[in-house]
């Protein structure tokens with residue numbers, strides 16, 4: 001008997017190599033993300049975090065290595081097969097990346113229309129449902145992105161990322177640009193949705209509060225590979241200069257004290 005499909009890791013990378021001209025960004029990245037995990041990807045500026053997410057999304061291709069999503073190769077499949085895999089994840093880009101000429105409702109409806117999986121009436125209902133999911137009002141559907149606050153842009157972008165009911169959610173710096181209160185509220189929303197919907201999440205973040213509130217595992221990218229892949233508690237014990245600077249520097253220590261103080 002074949003094992004059930006959900007036995008496969010959601011993401012599996014082996015020996016991923018990335019080069020931009022002479023710039024060798026990844027040199028043998030191995031990473032396995034299992035269903036239900038929330039993996040925070042951290043690393044210095046330019047270490048290749050966003051590029052790794054872009055590989056998963058299919059926006060860039062590694063020069064070498066293997067990359068599997070839901071047990072299926074992303075690198076040697078046919079286009080329609082890859083498109084089917086791509087419907088199984090949602091992405092929240094750093095600045096939200098909403099279409100400025102579209103209303104909020106049209107932005108959320110966009111992936112549903114592209115995938116041709118619902119009628120107009122169903123799309124209207126789904127948009128209302130997704131807006132409620134991210135704690136926005138039905139009337140917000142008529143606004144344009146320029147009329148929204150930064151926190152609302154993130155919520156709309158999250159609603160759009162969840163439009164096709166993905167199993168995997170990819171978040172690039174989800175709290176960047178939000179003030180501390182909005183950031184805390186947005187993290188609480190992501191955590192609530194992750195649990196309710198049983199999502200697997202990979203997030204790139206520089207923010208230790210966000211990481212500590214969400215991550216079941218921390219993947220540290222440095223020296224062109226994954227330096228450490230463990231719980232936050234075990235990551236803190238790893239003796240490496242980047243990990244020291246990131247978690248045990250002044251900012252890191254204050255953030256961890258806040259988190260461990262029971263927030």
Ligand SMILES: Nc1ncnc2c1ncn2[C@@H]1O[C@H](COP(=O)(O)OP(=O)(O)OP(=O)(O)O)[C@@H](O)[C@H]1O
Pocket residue numbers: 020023025043044045046047048049050051052
């Ligand atoms: N399309 C591209 N063409 C050329 N070089 C690129 C491209 N995309 C990324 N790079 C380079 O690859 C390296 C990794 O970039 P990436 O944006 O993935 O890093 P990052 O870890 O996400 O950085 P940050 O934390 O500063 O956002 C950098 O040196 C960057 O200049």
